[in-house]
Structure formats: C-alpha cells, structure tokens
Amino acid sequence: MTTRRKFLTTGALAGAASLATPAVVRAQAPIKWRMQTYAGAALGEHVVKPAVDAFNAIANGQMEIELFFADQIVPTGELFQAMQSGTIDCVQSDDDSMASPTEVTVFGGYFPLGLRYSLDVPALFTKYGLKAIWEEEYAKVGVKHISAGSWDPCHFSTKDPINSLKDLEGKRIFTFPTAGRFLTQFGVVPVTLPWEDIEVAMQTGELDGIAWSGITEVYTVGWSNVTNYFLTNNISGAWIGHFFANMDRWNEVPPHLQKLLETCFEQSHYYRQHWYWAGEADLRINGGKLQLTTIPDAEWATVEAAAQTFWDEIAAESEVKAKVVEIIKKYNDVQVKAGRPYRYT
Template sequence: MTTRRKFLTSAAIAAPAALAAPALAASTIRWRMQTYAGPALAEHVIKPAIDSFNKIAGDQMQIELYFADQLVPTGELFRAMQKGTIDAVQSDDDSMASPTEVTVFGGYFPFASRYSLDVPVLFNQYGLNEIWDAEYSKVGVKHISAGAWDPCHFATKDPITSLADLKGKRVFTFPTAGRFLTQFGVVPVTLPWEDIEVAMQTGELDGIAWSGITEDYTVGWADVTNYFLTNNISGAWAGSFFANMDRYNELPAHLQELLKVCMDQSHYYRQWWYWGGEASLRVDGTKMQLTSIPDEEWATVESAAHVFWDEIAAESETKAKVVEIFKKYNADMEKAGRPYRYG
C-alpha cells in the first residue's frame, strides 16, 4: 500500500483566471475512498455520488473509488483510514472494526429500526449524530454522515419456516448480528465478500444474512440460494461515510460542504432504490421462493433482541446512552401509531 499523499495548499486556487486551469490541475486534491461494497452493488450505493462529486469538483478535487477489499480487507478499513493509507471509507462501524463505543450499533443492530427512514431520524433528530461525532473525533476520524440501506433477511439453500430450521445453519452475516443469532443455533461465518457466492455453491455456507432481496439479486446471491425469509432482524442497515480527520480538515470549506451534499444525495438514492426494490422483487422476482416464520414465533426473536439491548447497554455509559435513544425512539413510534408502526 502506498503512503498517503501530501497535498498542496489551496493557494493556487486563487490564481488569476488566465492561469487557473494549469494551476488547478497541478494542485488537484486526490483522495482514495474504499467502500464495503463489491462492484455490482457499488454501482448503486456509492458510485453515483462519487461521480457527481468529481464532476462538480473538477480540477479542485477528485476521489478515486475502490471496491470491497481492493486496497485493504474490510476489517482493516478503519485502521487504514486512521493512518492515512486511504483517505475515506464507506462502511458500517461493525464491519470495519472501528475501536469506538458505537461500533456494535453499526450495520444491523437487532430490531433497532423497522423502516429505512428510522435511521436518518435517529441520527438527525434523536442525537446519534452528536454521539458518533464525539466517538470518532477521539480517534482521529471524521464521521461525515450516516444513512440507511436495506433490511436484513436470510437467503438460504433450504426453506426456513420455523426457528428450529435455523439451528446449525452456517451463515455469512455481520459481527453483531452473528453474536445475536447464535442463541438460535446460527453459526456465523466470516469470509471475504467476494467469496460468498462460491461458498454457497461449495456448501461452505448454508445461507446469507447480510442484506435484503435487492442486494441478493444485484450481486448474484439470488442465483445460488433457493429461499428468502420474509422475517427480518432489522429494518435497515446503518452505514456511514468517514474520512481521515487530517485530510478532511485540510479541505477548503466549500469542498467539505460538497462532500456532505453528495453523501446526502447517496443516502437519498438508497432510500428509494432499496424501498422500491424490496417490494418489486418480492412480487415479481423469479429466483427465490418466499418463506416466513409465524409472527407469534418470530415475536420471541424480537423479545430476545430487547434482552440483547440491555446486555449491550451494561457494557459502557456511551452504549447505555445509545440504547436509551433506541428505546425512546421506538416507544415514540409505537405511540404515534400508523404509519410509523403497525400492530
């Protein structure tokens, strides 16, 4: 891996118009960003935003986008960004193993959300932004913004129609989700993202609990699994954009603002892409048969999640604060009723 670049100052940007083009080209700020997503998925979850940023920023700044594990393994993303080996990351906290008190809540924290809109509301209106900003500032990383992805469902070789069917199943999933699911007999398996399709074909894996049905179709997993479980353990994946703090602080204010705007546009894109895709592929998709665990049986999983929340809250003051926000938010949604919560 190459060492981080030392960028020129922005003084050249103030050069006379006649000299602006060559001066800007010579002083272009160049960042390297790695996403958790493979190429097919990145076409939707990150590439449009980076393409827009580069088009608008022009000679002032360009971001080189790398896909899952291209520069470093996903589990090393945080350390590489913190050291400045790469400049920015798109990931959840859990997958990139960030050494913060909020890491456990990234990705799929069991039943923390029911719908994708829950995530931005939790961050922007219920105080999670401030907690994430404080935690990452302590370790030299800028938390730019958080947003929602798809819900977490099982895609499996064999049909799942009861909790008993989960026992012994080797499943690729996120660290915290795996920790939660072990009580139901699931065997969490950690593999590089690009190896999952082959692992399903060879029998190394029995299933995947990493996404909703949109990703299953987009990345090819629907071609190697036979069933899709309609019950989910979370309504939306919570992920973020991060940057090395020194690199971020070196940017002029207008480029910092452009980063935020383009990241927010990425969050918006995913809101409708996933929401529409999850519905249309359940209705019109032809590659996986839908199965369900009865609601009364699945309710025991939701109850177990609340016990899990309390176990996490007992680990630290910051974790307890986040869990209290989840409890407050979900209680508010229940009281608000339809369309915020049903039944």
C-alpha cells in the same frame, strides 16, 4: 523617456499576467483521495459510485476521489486501521464490518430489531442526537464522521426453507459480527468471509445461507443464483452505514469541497432510500428465482423479546452504549405509540 506606446505595451503585458494568475491556480494538481467501500463492484454501482462520479464532476478538477470496491486495497475488516493511518483517505462502511474501535461500533450495520424502516436511520441521527454522538466518538480516534444513512433490511437468503426458528439451528450463515452474536442463541453459526467469496462458498457448501441484506442486494450481486429461499422476517429494518475520512486529510480540504462531499454523500443516502424500498417489494413478487417463507408472528415474537434483552446487555457495557440504547428505546416507544404507519402492532 517613457512614451505613451511603451506605457500601453507594458501595462497590457502586466494586465495579461495578472489575468492569467487564476488560470495558473486552476492548473494546480487536484486534491487526490483514495476511497474504499465495503461493497463489491456490482453493489457499488448503486450504493456509492453515483455519488463519487457526481462529486468528481462538480469538483471540476479541484479534487478527485478514486474509488475502490470491497477488499481491493485492504480487507474490509482492516478498513478502519487503513483509514486511521492514512493508507485510505475515505471509507464507506458500517462500524461493525470495518472493526471500528469506538463505543458505537456495535450499533453499526444491523442492530437487532432496533429499526423497523429505513427512515428510522436519518430520524435517529438528525432528530434524536445520534449524529453528535458518532462525531464525538470518531473524533477521539482521529476520524471524521461525515454522515450516516440507511441501506436495506436484513433477511435470510438460504438453500433450505426457513419456516420456524428450529430451521435456523446449525445453519452456517454469513452475517455481520453483532447480528451473528445475537443469532447464536437461535443456533445460527456465524461465518465471516471476504465479500467476494460468498457466492462460491454457497456453491461449495461452506455456507448454508446469508443474512447480510434484503432481497434487492440478493438479486443485484448474484446471490439469488445460489440460494433458493428468502425469509420475509427480518432482524433489522435497515442497515446503518456511514461515510468516514481520515481527520488530517479532511482538514486539508477547503470548506467548499467539504460541503460538496457532504452534499454528494447525502444524495447517495437519498438514492438508496428509494432504490431499496422499490426493489424490496418488487423483487419479492416479480423476482422469479426465490421462494418466500415466513416464520409465524407468534413464534417471531420470541426473537423480538430476545432483542430487548440483547439491548440491555449492550447498554450495560458502557455509558456511551447505554446512552445510544436509551435513545433507540425512546424513539421506538414514540413510534409504537404513534401507531400506523409508523409501527404496526
């Protein structure tokens, strides 16, 4: 016969087992992702590590991202292929550097003279429709486009002073593929090297300069130790960078963790907005190592005019590229007509 004592004992054990079930779920192995960034370790401390650390902490053991810096798993130029195949789960890069096969690749990194300020990037993606275009193009190749954000402007940091366009002729410059393609008309010789080799290449004379960043990165990563001059003219006011993921791996992640990834990456974009903005001005004045040079506005107008021609050449390559160029033109037209502080004419 079932006694009251036996009933209570059996019920208590059953209750304890049912209460313990969530603990068993929490104890399951977390989702593991490997993520590689375009940035070396010194730069990665600012542009990506805080976001990864925040995500890992808030995910509370449900998911963990292991972060790798530039070229640690694969060379930067192979990042897309590695992500598409699943060798890497997540990537932080621009489209151009990782050799993306999409129609929008040419706009990644520094699209010549397309942007004036860092806020232009989120404005174009969220208000002018670029986000939808990027998502569609990457979905076609099995990659999730998570978000886009802005980095620093693109200036020249060189051994010798640049005071005119003529001074650029014959200079071997480490830069992005599309920027290099544009700059060849001014005599620049684009050079592609692993990110971690740039400082040594400057010391050995393999490079004459760098057109890969603003002054904040030049100081942060140590390039200010191997260059002497910083050109205040830039070929783009902001770098367009992104977070991507292998689509299958993304779809395996529960919705609440997908949202957490998006939120942490958006916070990363915000951090860079103020980190770069403050550094670009402060280090020009207080950096102490680099001497500033400037190409006069009247002469630099030649570069700006050449950029407009370059845009049209890109637009002629495909319907998607034409659509993006049209959006960039429309956006810049609005900014110019709005005047200060949006555009200084």
